[in-house]
Amino acid sequence: MCPEFNPEAFREFERQGHDRLAESYADVFTPITNLAVSYLLDVASVKTGTRVLDVACGPGNVCQAAIRRGAEPSGIDLSPRMVEIAGRLMPDVKFRVADVERLPFEQGSFEAVVCNFGLGHFPRPEASVAECVRVLVPGGTLAFAWWDSLQRQRLQAIFRAALGEAGATPSPRIPTGHDVFRFSDTAALRGLLEGAGLEQVSISDHATSIKVDDARQLWEIGMGSLAVTSSIILDIDAATQNSIRLAFDRICDSYRDGSTLRIPIAFKIAAGHKP
Template sequence: MSSEGLLNSAERLRAFERRGHDALARSYHEFFAAVTSLATEPLLDAVHLHPGTNLLDVASGPGALAAEAAKRGARAAGVDLSPRMVELAHQLHPGIEYREADVEHLPFLDHMFDAVVCAFGLGHFPQPELAVAECVRTLAPGGRIAFAWWDDPARQRIQGLFREAVAEIGVTVPKDVPQGHDVFRFSDSGEFLRLLNGAGLTAVSVTEHTASFFVPDTETLWRGGLGSLVLTGAVIRYQDQATQDLIRTAFEHRAKVYKSAHGLTLPIAFKIGSGQRST
């Protein structure tokens, strides 16, 4: 693809992500923020957070990660592409600065932060190499950076259940859903390491993490997923009712394996990629 084509593709994906997260900001907070919070501890550990750390949370969403860092004594700020997410973060955490910004154009000076963290934004960035380079630009010499991203859907079962059900039925993808972007590129540890090494970081590592997430029933999971997963949710909502019903049936069939008398316990798996800016 030409450079102009790549730029147009990136802008299309960026606009789609902004619209999608604007539309789902509240429902994302109510359901999926609890899933992404599973990475909070390892992310903050990876950047060696301590009282006084000047920290930036990129793709901050409803703001919980920056708020937790502030609770532990950091001077925290957050940025997100979605105006509605930023608005919600301000409502939920009024003492913290959140700004609307694109990760490729952060509104901060060079070397401004001791730590930069990002919980599950990486696979949504249209041009991840440029995004990481821009994050590193804001990092002070010796500062640390850490990104969380999902493992393969076979081990990350919320996304996995939805994607497998859609694939089983076979559907037409809506024209406004961008194609060709590999959202699970960094589920591969080798790709994750290459990205971080390519940004000139030192002490680079990728660690694997597993957890579980409980939901009371498949209805909660179905509605929560549709209200949180921007790309997959858009694909499902585009279908006619009969096709949506078929996807729902396939989804429930797959979810049965995680059922108990009390609800569903879903395996969650993600990776933390981290590194340090050279002094």
């Protein structure tokens, strides 16, 4: 984290960005984040009767899966629009607008706390994890799904490569200094959980792929779900946008598999138990 990093500005940027993308995120990105849900709930031992909190719940796909297991889920998200969508899809589940650093629950409220691809969006991850541990019962499980490195997780990598080729830089309104992929490193991820006092920490790697029709579809997925990347592209001049798109289309060609594109997706599942 750079000295000039402003956690509050980053938090507000995340709130606004995910409000802007909430509808498209639910449509185009949850099929991708769903790839990790069963692993996440398995490692957290979510089953019939489990009180489980979904942190950074987005449009609520993890809570939907938890309900199918007979669990009793609740969800929080920083984005009011995400919470609105989740509540519309699951009116019987309690969703709240809340910051992970200040969860609106008493100590020991849940047997499991899970977070599906939210970890890298927390401006103060150590404080966030400590708060998640606080609301766990003794013996409860905290579990995260987070992206693997850009070398293995290529959706964001293709966009970043295109931005680099076009020489695009973030506008001043986009906060800098936060390493979204800090916990793509297994040692850093393990250190985060063990530093919060969790025991029996486990981390597993998962690799798969998604198929998309063409570069246009992948572009729509990224622009409809990646808050920082889409903001960088939308904020720059038309000529640079065009250069990014040309580079993007060319890079996508290297992932052609017959009539479609096959994009590698990789993520980590990390979990630990509260003593």
